[in-house]
Amino acid sequence: MQFQKEVEILAPREKVWKFIWDVDRFIACVPGCKEAKTLEDGKKYSAIIVEKVGPFKVEFPTTIEVLEREELSHIKAQASGADNKIGSRMKIDLDVNLREQDNKTVVSFIAGVDILGKLAALGHGIIKRKADQVLDEFAQAVKKKLEGEA
Protein backbone atom coordinates (compact mmCIF):
# COMPACT_ATOMS: atom_id res chain seq x y z
CA MET A 1 0.00 0.00 0.00
CA GLN A 2 1.40 3.37 -1.01
CA PHE A 3 0.50 6.60 0.71
CA GLN A 4 1.48 10.12 -0.10
CA LYS A 5 0.84 13.16 2.07
CA GLU A 6 2.02 16.71 1.98
CA VAL A 7 1.72 19.23 4.75
CA GLU A 8 2.58 22.95 4.73
CA ILE A 9 4.02 24.21 7.96
CA LEU A 10 4.36 27.88 8.81
CA ALA A 11 7.86 27.49 10.20
CA PRO A 12 11.42 27.68 8.84
CA ARG A 13 12.98 24.47 7.49
CA GLU A 14 15.65 24.42 10.22
CA LYS A 15 13.00 24.38 12.90
CA VAL A 16 11.07 21.56 11.22
CA TRP A 17 14.26 19.54 10.72
CA LYS A 18 15.24 19.98 14.35
CA PHE A 19 11.77 18.93 15.44
CA ILE A 20 11.94 15.69 13.44
CA TRP A 21 15.07 14.68 15.29
CA ASP A 22 13.64 15.53 18.70
CA VAL A 23 12.39 11.97 19.04
CA ASP A 24 10.16 12.37 22.09
CA ARG A 25 8.25 15.32 20.65
CA PHE A 26 8.14 13.88 17.14
CA ILE A 27 6.90 10.46 18.27
CA ALA A 28 4.14 12.14 20.28
CA CYS A 29 2.68 13.16 16.89
CA VAL A 30 2.38 9.55 15.68
CA PRO A 31 -1.10 8.30 16.67
CA GLY A 32 -0.93 5.23 18.89
CA CYS A 33 2.85 5.40 19.30
CA LYS A 34 4.32 4.97 22.76
CA GLU A 35 7.52 4.12 24.65
CA ALA A 36 9.85 5.64 22.05
CA LYS A 37 13.52 4.97 22.75
CA THR A 38 16.74 6.00 21.05
CA LEU A 39 18.88 2.91 20.44
CA GLU A 40 21.56 4.67 18.40
CA ASP A 41 21.34 8.44 18.06
CA GLY A 42 20.33 9.51 14.56
CA LYS A 43 20.24 5.90 13.32
CA LYS A 44 18.09 3.49 15.24
CA TYR A 45 15.00 3.90 17.40
CA SER A 46 12.34 1.70 18.91
CA ALA A 47 8.69 2.31 19.76
CA ILE A 48 5.43 0.47 20.29
CA ILE A 49 2.66 1.21 17.81
CA VAL A 50 -0.85 0.46 19.03
CA GLU A 51 -3.79 0.65 16.66
CA LYS A 52 -7.46 -0.29 16.76
CA VAL A 53 -10.16 -0.99 14.19
CA GLY A 54 -13.40 -1.64 16.10
CA PRO A 55 -12.71 -4.58 18.42
CA PHE A 56 -9.47 -5.51 16.63
CA LYS A 57 -6.36 -4.24 18.36
CA VAL A 58 -2.76 -4.59 17.30
CA GLU A 59 0.40 -3.81 19.19
CA PHE A 60 3.57 -3.75 17.13
CA PRO A 61 6.88 -3.41 18.98
CA THR A 62 8.68 -1.59 16.19
CA THR A 63 12.28 -0.86 15.25
CA ILE A 64 12.88 2.26 13.16
CA GLU A 65 16.11 2.49 11.18
CA VAL A 66 17.26 5.64 9.43
CA LEU A 67 18.73 4.51 6.12
CA GLU A 68 19.56 7.87 4.49
CA ARG A 69 19.83 11.37 5.81
CA GLU A 70 20.44 14.51 3.82
CA GLU A 71 20.69 17.56 6.06
CA LEU A 72 17.57 19.78 6.03
CA SER A 73 16.00 18.03 3.04
CA HIS A 74 15.56 14.27 3.10
CA ILE A 75 15.21 11.24 5.36
CA LYS A 76 14.69 7.66 4.30
CA ALA A 77 13.69 5.29 7.08
CA GLN A 78 12.32 1.82 7.53
CA ALA A 79 10.11 0.66 10.39
CA SER A 80 9.28 -2.97 11.03
CA GLY A 81 7.49 -4.79 13.77
CA ALA A 82 5.52 -7.90 14.65
CA ASP A 83 2.47 -8.53 16.80
CA ASN A 84 3.05 -12.11 17.88
CA LYS A 85 -0.21 -12.30 19.80
CA ILE A 86 -2.27 -11.69 16.68
CA GLY A 87 0.28 -13.22 14.30
CA SER A 88 0.92 -10.24 12.05
CA ARG A 89 3.87 -8.27 10.77
CA MET A 90 4.20 -4.72 9.56
CA LYS A 91 6.82 -2.96 7.46
CA ILE A 92 6.86 0.71 6.58
CA ASP A 93 9.27 2.32 4.10
CA LEU A 94 9.16 6.03 4.70
CA ASP A 95 10.54 8.88 2.61
CA VAL A 96 10.35 12.34 4.12
CA ASN A 97 11.24 15.38 2.02
CA LEU A 98 11.44 19.00 3.15
CA ARG A 99 11.40 22.02 0.88
CA GLU A 100 11.04 25.74 1.45
CA GLN A 101 8.20 27.64 -0.14
CA ASP A 102 7.82 31.35 0.69
CA ASN A 103 7.84 31.50 4.48
CA LYS A 104 6.66 27.93 4.84
CA THR A 105 8.17 24.48 4.88
CA VAL A 106 6.48 21.80 2.82
CA VAL A 107 6.95 18.34 4.28
CA SER A 108 6.02 15.43 2.04
CA PHE A 109 5.72 11.87 3.27
CA ILE A 110 5.74 8.86 1.00
CA ALA A 111 5.00 5.68 2.89
CA GLY A 112 4.95 2.13 1.59
CA VAL A 113 3.09 0.03 4.15
CA ASP A 114 3.00 -3.77 4.11
CA ILE A 115 0.82 -5.69 6.56
CA LEU A 116 1.22 -9.46 6.62
CA GLY A 117 -0.47 -12.22 8.59
CA LYS A 118 -3.88 -12.63 10.17
CA LEU A 119 -4.53 -8.92 10.37
CA ALA A 120 -4.95 -9.01 6.61
CA ALA A 121 -8.22 -10.91 7.24
CA LEU A 122 -9.79 -7.55 8.08
CA GLY A 123 -9.48 -6.70 4.42
CA HIS A 124 -7.01 -4.63 2.51
CA GLY A 125 -9.48 -1.76 2.09
CA ILE A 126 -10.16 -1.34 5.80
CA ILE A 127 -6.47 -1.46 6.69
CA LYS A 128 -5.60 1.00 3.93
CA ARG A 129 -8.26 3.40 5.14
CA LYS A 130 -6.99 3.16 8.71
CA ALA A 131 -3.37 3.70 7.65
CA ASP A 132 -4.45 6.71 5.61
CA GLN A 133 -6.25 8.18 8.63
CA VAL A 134 -3.19 7.60 10.82
CA LEU A 135 -0.89 9.35 8.33
CA ASP A 136 -3.34 12.27 8.08
CA GLU A 137 -3.55 12.64 11.84
CA PHE A 138 0.23 12.45 12.06
CA ALA A 139 0.77 15.17 9.44
CA GLN A 140 -1.76 17.45 11.12
CA ALA A 141 -0.26 16.82 14.57
CA VAL A 142 3.21 17.81 13.30
CA LYS A 143 1.77 20.99 11.76
CA LYS A 144 -0.17 21.88 14.90
CA LYS A 145 2.79 21.31 17.17
CA LEU A 146 5.23 23.38 15.10
CA GLU A 147 2.83 26.21 14.25
CA GLY A 148 1.62 26.28 17.84
CA GLU A 149 5.15 27.09 18.89
CA ALA A 150 5.57 29.89 16.36
Add this chain to the structure above:
Amino acid sequence: MLKRFRLEEPESIAEVSELLGRFGDSSKVYAGGTELLLAMKEGLVDYERLINVKKLKGLNEVNAANGTIKIGALCTHHQLECSTALKEKLPSLVKLEQNVANVRVRQAGTIGGNLCFAEPHADPGTLLIALGATLVAEKSSAKREIAAADFFVDAYETSLAADEVLTEIRIPAPTANSHSAYLKFGYLERPSVGVAIAFEQSDKSLRNVRIAVGCAGPAPRRVEEAEALLEGKSTAEAQRNLAQAGAIAGRASEAISDLHGSQDYKEHIVGVLLKRAFQSAIS
Protein backbone atom coordinates in the same frame (compact mmCIF):
# COMPACT_ATOMS: atom_id res chain seq x y z
CA MET B 1 -7.83 -22.54 18.14
CA LEU B 2 -10.20 -20.94 20.61
CA LYS B 3 -8.49 -19.70 23.75
CA ARG B 4 -10.03 -20.33 27.15
CA PHE B 5 -12.61 -17.80 28.31
CA ARG B 6 -15.16 -17.48 31.07
CA LEU B 7 -18.80 -17.73 30.02
CA GLU B 8 -21.11 -15.44 31.97
CA GLU B 9 -24.80 -16.29 31.90
CA PRO B 10 -26.74 -13.27 33.10
CA GLU B 11 -30.51 -13.43 33.41
CA SER B 12 -31.42 -9.83 32.69
CA ILE B 13 -30.38 -6.90 30.50
CA ALA B 14 -29.41 -4.98 33.65
CA GLU B 15 -27.04 -7.78 34.58
CA VAL B 16 -25.53 -7.86 31.07
CA SER B 17 -25.00 -4.11 31.20
CA GLU B 18 -23.45 -4.32 34.64
CA LEU B 19 -21.02 -7.03 33.47
CA LEU B 20 -20.07 -5.00 30.39
CA GLY B 21 -19.48 -1.95 32.56
CA ARG B 22 -17.41 -3.92 35.06
CA PHE B 23 -15.21 -5.86 32.63
CA GLY B 24 -15.02 -3.35 29.79
CA ASP B 25 -12.90 -4.31 26.78
CA SER B 26 -12.04 -7.72 28.20
CA SER B 27 -15.65 -8.85 27.77
CA LYS B 28 -18.03 -9.16 24.84
CA VAL B 29 -21.70 -9.95 24.34
CA TYR B 30 -22.13 -13.37 22.75
CA ALA B 31 -25.30 -14.37 20.88
CA GLY B 32 -25.07 -16.52 17.73
CA GLY B 33 -21.30 -16.32 17.69
CA THR B 34 -21.07 -16.72 13.92
CA GLU B 35 -18.69 -13.79 13.54
CA LEU B 36 -17.33 -13.33 17.06
CA LEU B 37 -16.19 -16.93 17.56
CA LEU B 38 -14.55 -17.01 14.12
CA ALA B 39 -12.57 -13.88 14.95
CA MET B 40 -11.62 -15.40 18.32
CA LYS B 41 -10.54 -18.69 16.74
CA GLU B 42 -8.37 -16.76 14.30
CA GLY B 43 -6.80 -14.97 17.27
CA LEU B 44 -7.87 -11.58 15.92
CA VAL B 45 -9.68 -10.73 19.15
CA ASP B 46 -9.20 -12.00 22.64
CA TYR B 47 -11.81 -11.76 25.40
CA GLU B 48 -11.51 -13.08 28.94
CA ARG B 49 -15.30 -13.21 29.26
CA LEU B 50 -18.13 -13.83 26.88
CA ILE B 51 -21.51 -12.69 28.12
CA ASN B 52 -24.06 -15.17 26.80
CA VAL B 53 -27.34 -13.40 26.10
CA LYS B 54 -29.03 -16.29 24.31
CA LYS B 55 -31.04 -17.27 27.38
CA LEU B 56 -32.53 -13.83 27.94
CA LYS B 57 -36.29 -13.97 27.67
CA GLY B 58 -38.43 -12.05 25.17
CA LEU B 59 -35.71 -11.03 22.74
CA ASN B 60 -36.41 -13.53 19.99
CA GLU B 61 -39.85 -12.55 18.84
CA VAL B 62 -41.30 -10.64 15.92
CA ASN B 63 -44.40 -8.55 16.64
CA ALA B 64 -46.35 -6.27 14.39
CA ALA B 65 -48.80 -4.00 16.19
CA ASN B 66 -49.78 -0.33 16.38
CA GLY B 67 -47.98 0.62 13.22
CA THR B 68 -44.60 -0.78 14.24
CA ILE B 69 -42.81 -4.03 13.50
CA LYS B 70 -40.70 -5.04 16.48
CA ILE B 71 -37.93 -7.57 15.98
CA GLY B 72 -36.13 -8.95 19.02
CA ALA B 73 -32.35 -8.68 18.70
CA LEU B 74 -31.93 -12.41 19.35
CA CYS B 75 -34.06 -13.46 16.35
CA THR B 76 -31.93 -15.59 14.08
CA HIS B 77 -31.78 -14.86 10.37
CA HIS B 78 -33.63 -18.14 9.81
CA GLN B 79 -36.46 -17.06 12.10
CA LEU B 80 -36.80 -13.83 10.12
CA GLU B 81 -36.80 -15.52 6.74
CA CYS B 82 -39.61 -17.78 7.98
CA SER B 83 -41.60 -15.14 9.90
CA THR B 84 -45.23 -15.00 8.80
CA ALA B 85 -45.59 -11.42 10.04
CA LEU B 86 -42.58 -10.30 7.99
CA LYS B 87 -43.68 -12.21 4.92
CA GLU B 88 -46.94 -10.29 5.07
CA LYS B 89 -45.60 -6.84 6.03
CA LEU B 90 -41.99 -6.68 4.85
CA PRO B 91 -41.18 -9.12 2.06
CA SER B 92 -38.04 -7.12 1.19
CA LEU B 93 -36.55 -7.97 4.60
CA VAL B 94 -37.57 -11.63 4.23
CA LYS B 95 -35.83 -11.78 0.85
CA LEU B 96 -32.71 -10.18 2.33
CA GLU B 97 -32.67 -12.67 5.20
CA GLN B 98 -33.11 -15.61 2.81
CA ASN B 99 -29.83 -14.59 1.21
CA VAL B 100 -27.71 -13.76 4.25
CA ALA B 101 -24.47 -15.79 4.13
CA ASN B 102 -25.34 -19.50 4.16
CA VAL B 103 -27.78 -21.83 5.88
CA ARG B 104 -25.45 -22.52 8.84
CA VAL B 105 -24.98 -18.83 9.57
CA ARG B 106 -28.70 -18.15 9.21
CA GLN B 107 -29.55 -20.88 11.72
CA ALA B 108 -27.27 -19.56 14.45
CA GLY B 109 -26.55 -15.93 13.63
CA THR B 110 -28.83 -13.29 15.10
CA ILE B 111 -29.96 -10.00 13.59
CA GLY B 112 -28.69 -8.17 16.71
CA GLY B 113 -25.28 -9.82 16.52
CA ASN B 114 -25.04 -8.97 12.84
CA LEU B 115 -25.79 -5.29 13.48
CA CYS B 116 -23.52 -5.00 16.54
CA PHE B 117 -20.51 -6.66 14.89
CA ALA B 118 -20.89 -4.05 12.10
CA GLU B 119 -18.94 -6.06 9.55
CA PRO B 120 -18.76 -3.75 6.53
CA HIS B 121 -20.12 -6.38 4.10
CA ALA B 122 -23.21 -7.24 6.14
CA ASP B 123 -26.63 -6.86 4.48
CA PRO B 124 -29.31 -5.98 7.09
CA GLY B 125 -28.06 -2.52 8.15
CA THR B 126 -28.48 -1.06 4.66
CA LEU B 127 -32.13 -2.08 4.31
CA LEU B 128 -32.94 -1.07 7.90
CA ILE B 129 -31.62 2.43 7.18
CA ALA B 130 -33.84 2.68 4.09
CA LEU B 131 -36.82 1.42 6.08
CA GLY B 132 -36.31 4.15 8.68
CA ALA B 133 -35.73 1.62 11.45
CA THR B 134 -34.64 2.53 14.96
CA LEU B 135 -32.57 0.32 17.22
CA VAL B 136 -33.31 0.06 20.92
CA ALA B 137 -30.26 0.16 23.17
CA GLU B 138 -30.65 -0.68 26.84
CA LYS B 139 -28.49 -0.55 29.91
CA SER B 140 -29.07 -0.95 33.64
CA SER B 141 -31.13 2.15 34.17
CA ALA B 142 -31.91 3.58 30.75
CA LYS B 143 -33.24 2.80 27.32
CA ARG B 144 -32.83 4.81 24.12
CA GLU B 145 -33.66 4.54 20.46
CA ILE B 146 -30.96 5.07 17.84
CA ALA B 147 -31.87 5.72 14.21
CA ALA B 148 -30.36 2.92 12.10
CA ALA B 149 -28.62 5.63 10.02
CA ASP B 150 -26.80 6.82 13.18
CA PHE B 151 -25.99 3.36 14.52
CA PHE B 152 -23.13 2.53 12.16
CA VAL B 153 -20.15 4.73 12.90
CA ASP B 154 -17.35 3.01 10.98
CA ALA B 155 -16.12 -0.46 10.05
CA TYR B 156 -16.81 -2.68 13.08
CA GLU B 157 -17.87 0.35 15.12
CA THR B 158 -21.36 1.29 16.29
CA SER B 159 -22.75 4.09 18.42
CA LEU B 160 -23.61 1.68 21.25
CA ALA B 161 -22.07 2.77 24.55
CA ALA B 162 -19.72 0.27 26.20
CA ASP B 163 -22.40 -0.89 28.65
CA GLU B 164 -25.37 -0.83 26.27
CA VAL B 165 -27.07 -3.85 24.73
CA LEU B 166 -29.08 -3.87 21.52
CA THR B 167 -32.45 -5.39 22.40
CA GLU B 168 -34.88 -4.58 19.61
CA ILE B 169 -35.21 -3.31 16.06
CA ARG B 170 -38.29 -1.17 15.38
CA ILE B 171 -39.48 -0.62 11.82
CA PRO B 172 -42.43 1.61 10.92
CA ALA B 173 -45.01 -0.79 9.45
CA PRO B 174 -45.33 -0.23 5.71
CA THR B 175 -48.66 1.03 4.39
CA ALA B 176 -50.49 -0.29 1.35
CA ASN B 177 -48.60 2.27 -0.75
CA SER B 178 -45.14 1.41 0.61
CA HIS B 179 -42.49 -0.17 -1.59
CA SER B 180 -39.01 -1.35 -0.70
CA ALA B 181 -36.23 -3.52 -2.06
CA TYR B 182 -32.66 -4.53 -1.25
CA LEU B 183 -30.31 -5.83 -3.90
CA LYS B 184 -26.72 -6.93 -3.58
CA PHE B 185 -23.99 -8.10 -5.86
CA GLY B 186 -20.70 -9.82 -5.27
CA TYR B 187 -18.58 -12.65 -6.55
CA LEU B 188 -16.92 -13.60 -3.27
CA GLU B 189 -18.62 -15.03 -0.20
CA ARG B 190 -19.64 -11.58 1.00
CA PRO B 191 -21.30 -8.93 -1.16
CA SER B 192 -19.28 -6.18 -2.84
CA VAL B 193 -22.18 -3.75 -2.91
CA GLY B 194 -25.67 -3.57 -1.38
CA VAL B 195 -28.33 -0.99 -2.21
CA ALA B 196 -31.72 -0.44 -0.56
CA ILE B 197 -34.60 1.82 -1.49
CA ALA B 198 -37.93 2.48 0.19
CA PHE B 199 -40.70 4.91 -0.72
CA GLU B 200 -44.44 5.47 -0.74
CA GLN B 201 -46.47 6.09 -3.85
CA SER B 202 -49.29 8.56 -3.40
CA ASP B 203 -51.16 10.58 -6.04
CA LYS B 204 -48.81 9.14 -8.64
CA SER B 205 -45.78 10.70 -6.99
CA LEU B 206 -43.10 9.25 -4.74
CA ARG B 207 -43.00 10.29 -1.07
CA ASN B 208 -40.64 9.57 1.82
CA VAL B 209 -37.96 8.21 -0.48
CA ARG B 210 -35.06 6.67 1.40
CA ILE B 211 -31.93 5.28 -0.23
CA ALA B 212 -29.07 3.51 1.53
CA VAL B 213 -25.84 1.94 0.30
CA GLY B 214 -23.71 -0.63 2.06
CA CYS B 215 -20.91 -3.19 1.71
CA ALA B 216 -18.89 -0.97 -0.67
CA GLY B 217 -17.45 1.22 2.07
CA PRO B 218 -16.72 0.99 5.77
CA ALA B 219 -20.35 1.23 6.93
CA PRO B 220 -23.86 1.50 5.45
CA ARG B 221 -24.94 5.06 4.71
CA ARG B 222 -28.18 6.87 3.92
CA VAL B 223 -27.91 9.07 0.81
CA GLU B 224 -30.24 12.03 1.24
CA GLU B 225 -28.85 13.85 -1.79
CA ALA B 226 -29.89 10.96 -4.03
CA GLU B 227 -33.29 10.72 -2.33
CA ALA B 228 -33.99 14.38 -3.14
CA LEU B 229 -33.80 13.58 -6.87
CA LEU B 230 -36.71 11.16 -6.56
CA GLU B 231 -38.79 12.79 -3.82
CA GLY B 232 -42.13 14.15 -5.02
CA LYS B 233 -41.47 12.97 -8.59
CA SER B 234 -43.69 10.82 -10.76
CA THR B 235 -42.48 7.31 -11.48
CA ALA B 236 -41.39 8.34 -14.98
CA GLU B 237 -39.52 11.42 -13.70
CA ALA B 238 -37.89 9.36 -10.95
CA GLN B 239 -36.74 6.80 -13.49
CA ARG B 240 -35.13 9.56 -15.54
CA ASN B 241 -33.28 10.77 -12.45
CA LEU B 242 -32.10 7.34 -11.35
CA ALA B 243 -28.78 7.51 -13.19
CA GLN B 244 -27.88 10.77 -11.48
CA ALA B 245 -29.13 9.47 -8.11
CA GLY B 246 -27.05 6.32 -8.62
CA ALA B 247 -23.90 8.32 -9.34
CA ILE B 248 -24.44 10.36 -6.16
CA ALA B 249 -25.13 7.21 -4.14
CA GLY B 250 -21.98 5.61 -5.58
CA ARG B 251 -19.83 8.48 -4.39
CA ALA B 252 -21.60 8.55 -1.01
CA SER B 253 -20.87 4.86 -0.45
CA GLU B 254 -17.23 5.76 0.36
CA ALA B 255 -16.29 2.70 -1.69
CA ILE B 256 -12.92 1.19 -0.87
CA SER B 257 -10.79 -0.59 -3.45
CA ASP B 258 -10.17 -4.14 -2.24
CA LEU B 259 -10.57 -7.78 -3.29
CA HIS B 260 -14.29 -7.19 -3.75
CA GLY B 261 -13.64 -4.65 -6.51
CA SER B 262 -12.10 -1.29 -7.21
CA GLN B 263 -13.64 1.95 -6.00
CA ASP B 264 -14.81 2.85 -9.55
CA TYR B 265 -16.30 -0.58 -10.09
CA LYS B 266 -18.24 -0.48 -6.82
CA GLU B 267 -19.51 3.04 -7.49
CA HIS B 268 -20.74 1.88 -10.89
CA ILE B 269 -22.47 -1.17 -9.39
CA VAL B 270 -24.26 1.06 -6.85
CA GLY B 271 -25.83 2.90 -9.80
CA VAL B 272 -26.82 -0.34 -11.54
CA LEU B 273 -28.31 -1.81 -8.37
CA LEU B 274 -30.23 1.37 -7.56
CA LYS B 275 -31.99 1.23 -10.94
CA ARG B 276 -32.81 -2.45 -10.47
CA ALA B 277 -33.87 -1.98 -6.84
CA PHE B 278 -36.26 0.79 -7.89
CA GLN B 279 -37.80 -1.49 -10.54
CA SER B 280 -38.01 -4.35 -8.10
CA ALA B 281 -39.67 -2.17 -5.44
CA ILE B 282 -42.23 -0.70 -7.80
CA SER B 283 -43.22 -3.97 -9.51
